[in-house]
Amino acid sequence: MAKKNNDGYLSAAETRRISRQNRKTTNELEKKRKRKNVPESEYLTTMKDPGNAVEFEDLHTYFFTDVGTVHSVDGISFDVPLGKTVGVVGESGCGKSVTSLSLMQLLQRPQGQIVSGSIRLNLGNGKAYDITKTPEKVMQKLRGNFISMIFQEPMTALNPVFRIGEQINEVIALHDDEGKSDESIKERTIELLEMVGIANSEGVYKMYPHELSGGMRQRVMIAMALACSPKIIIADEPTTALDVTIQAQILDLLRNLKDKINSSIMFITHDLGVIAEMADYVVVMYAGRVVEKGTALEIFAHPSHPYTIGLMASKPVVGKKAEKLYSIPGKVPNPVNMPDYCYFKDRCEMCVSRCSGEYPGMIKLSDTHYVSCYRYYDEKEGK
């Protein structure tokens, strides 16, 4: 991208060149993905720490668009420990959802591709798969069964032409190895609907999605996600589209259910209040990178990255009088044309002289607390 203007306009020749190159790259990656009979040894791997359910390591997920390659996820690493909730926060477009879709292998292909890095999924008994190399056939057995996802838009995430019961039955029947009868599947569905707090479960079983309210639909989505007692639940902004009272109920529900089936939750949101309530660990993302990660206590008590500090400051606090809510100045850099220095530098109010150097690495503040900022280089590494 040598000759690109800063105003974002591209010449026709540029666009053609980009699409040709994109097609070449994506075709190559697609061909690799579409191979038949991939031996298990190729995607079998071992966890760095057997206490983790998922380990993301240096994951790069790019979108090859006609205006250039978008580095949606650009080298993130974090772990989801077994039985814990990890909250992923960041503003819109910072790569939270793309991270979760990478884990599910549900990226919009062929444009969206995992380019490098690995996602290790702990299957128990010392077995682990590298999701980035797992073929589609095997993924289908894991999705909905081992990992499941709650989407952010309950209004459109259910198929409008099928009854609620049918849609939940489908997951159970699909991942059922015992050969359950239709009645026992129905029984399980009703039980799930009751578990997520739907009183009229028999009635809802026969209803269509449009007959339910947003909160009810989100409960159905949760019931569907929990149908096979998955080990990992990805909740992608599950309460964003709901009003506050329903939000609290849904969060309560998720917390109780998590304790009941003891699974790990990857909780994606931009709502810090929700994170404080739900998460054990917090990962803060900015422009496709992890800028800070740590336990919830560490992040909320000692936010270290200027971005995290800004986020905390821009959150309204009850009982604190403020004329105007703080807002982080500037805007997110253009995802196609990322700078080669710290992505946050142009918006940062705490810059030090070293900030114009290359992107800062992760600095360890404590055993669990890491931050990617030059301000901590001196105290920790003595450079």
Add this chain to the structure above:
Amino acid sequence: MTKFIIKRILLSIVILFFVTLIIYAVMRCLPTSYIENIARQKSMQPGSKSFEEWMTQLEAMYNMDKGIIPGFISWWGQMLQGEFGDSWYYTVPVIEKFNDTVWLSFVMGAVSMFFELAIAIPLGVLAATKQYSRTDYTITVVALAGISLPTFFFASLMKLVFAVKLGWFDLFGLVGRIHDQLSPWGQFLDKANHLVMPIIVLVVLSIGSLMRYTRTNMLEVLNSDYIRTARAKGLPEGKVIYHHAFRNTLIPLVTIIGGSLPGLFSGALITETLFSIPGIGFTSYHAMVGGDIPFSMFYLTFLSILTLAGNLISDILYAVVDPRVRIS
């Protein structure tokens, strides 16, 4: 639902009344008048009455001496009794002539509609699932060619290749030269053989729009959230497309198919004329050019009824495929 249907039928009758009024008025105002032609011919004969005298006599004879509104009312009165009168141009009862010709067009329409659906919908789905691939581009280009080709050009091309050069089919007509000497089964095959080219023309020209419509709708559905949900459940790709996505694509398709019901009976005027096939399109074209009011009125009224019925059927089918519009 029953209440809805009854309401719609009653409404349809009102619509039909005004539609026929417009058709009748237009037919009466047409510049070609069958009666005028006859009167002119008769007055040309040596020793005959004058043109005006003939006109008055003939108008009274054909019941056309009234104004448009009284004429229309008496036409409706007769229609309600099932009386459509005799065709002026063909000089047989309208219903008899219609019955003689419509079934041929219906067979042609039904066969070509069957092939149209059987080819266009799977192609559209295929093109959508493989968006921007070589398959998609090939299908789209072929479909576009189908839409853009004019009937007369494509039909002439077919005739040139398959009738003139290869000699597989006859150039035009419905029956071959030795038709009368064939056994009943042979006669059937002879007719079928003559219908091959017209049907191919009809199918090729109609596939394009339906295929593109299917493709667009399928793409829209495939990009929706519930398809991602279906994939997140772990469903195999085939089930995602043919169960979850296709059911949703059916919703807009049903309206199109319901709306094409009158097309089954209306005949294909240009194709039938090009191949000289005595179907309803061909017949009604000649009736209309000849100013045959009873036949044209019957034909157009029949089509209006079918159009209204087609709309009602597609509304009912809508409710069948889309639970959101179900009327309780």
